[in-house]
Amino acid sequence: MIANPTILRMKYSRIIAIVAELKGITMEDAMDLFYNSTTFRCIKDGISDMHTLSDKYLAEELCREIDEKDNR
DSSP states (O other), X not given: OOOOHHHHHHHHHHHHHHHXXXXXXXXXXXXXXXXXXXXXXXXXXXGGGGGGSOHHHHHHHHHHHHHHHHTO
């Protein structure tokens, strides 16, 4: 399923804000992490309809992805 691009951009900004809050980082740093993540690519490409999941869930998924990369 392909989501409306405007709605996706709004979703991205909410996810970025949540990640910034959860990680205690700036919005700019959270944006960089988000747009360079596997989570972003999956949402953008419509994989498994990830865009239908809640913003909080996707932000937490991104935080897990970041933590896994940091632990390597």
